[in-house]
Amino acid sequence: xxxxxxxxxxxxxxxxxxxxxxxxxxxxxxxxxxxxxxxxxxxxxxxxxxxxxxxxxxxxxxxxxxxxxxxxxxxxxxxxxxxxxxxxxxxxxxxxxxxxxxxxxxxxxxxxxxxxxxxxxxxxxxxxxxxxxxxxxxxxxxxxxxxxxxxxxxxxxxxx
Numbered sequence: 001x002x003x004x005x006x007x008x009x010x011x012x013x014x015x016x017x018x019x020x021x022x023x024x025x026x027x028x029x030x031x032x033x034x035x036x037x038x039x040x041x042x043x044x045x046x047x048x049x050x051x052x053x054x055x056x057x058x059x060x061x062x063x064x065x066x067x068x069x070x071x072x073x074x075x076x077x078x079x080x081x082x083x084x085x086x087x088x089x090x091x092x093x094x095x096x097x098x099x100x101x102x103x104x105x106x107x108x109x110x111x112x113x114x115x116x117x118x119x120x121x122x123x124x125x126x127x128x129x130x131x132x133x134x135x136x137x138x139x140x141x142x143x144x145x146x147x148x149x150x151x152x153x154x155x156x157x158x159x160x
Contacts, residue, residue: 036083037075044080045072 048068052060060068071079111117
């Protein structure tokens with residue numbers, strides 16, 4: 001009897017967790033969709049302002065700007081085209097592009113930290129000052145404690 005009750009309770013708990021996950025996924029999809037629409041509306045608003053400025057060389061007049069803002073807040077489709085629909089292919093392409101940008105960003109950070117590529121320095125890598133050696137790097141990593149009590153003590157002990 002007890003085993004049957006525990007098995008029934010476990011099935012109900014699994015069903016409840018599955019329903020909670022489905023609700024969370026639906027809520028996430030709704031928020032992503034709303035954020036996408038808002039981003040496209042912002043881009044449309046910026047494009048309209050840029051087109052006006054390119055055509056006239058002046059800022060958008062206040063009255064027209066307020067009308068554009070009212071259209072933006074109302075979600076008026078006349079402001080600009082709606083966002084393109086998301087499908088599995090475009091999501092996969094976006095994920096691949098995001099991953100390549102992350103790899104590129106990591107490579108750029110590695111180049112910066114190693115002072116290589118565009119970040120090549122004639123004075124040597126960052127943190128290798130001849131006067132201070134690696135004091136700054138060691139201090140930041142907590143490997144060296146600098147016994148300065150105040151900022152004025154630190155300033156007075158600097159070699160320059």
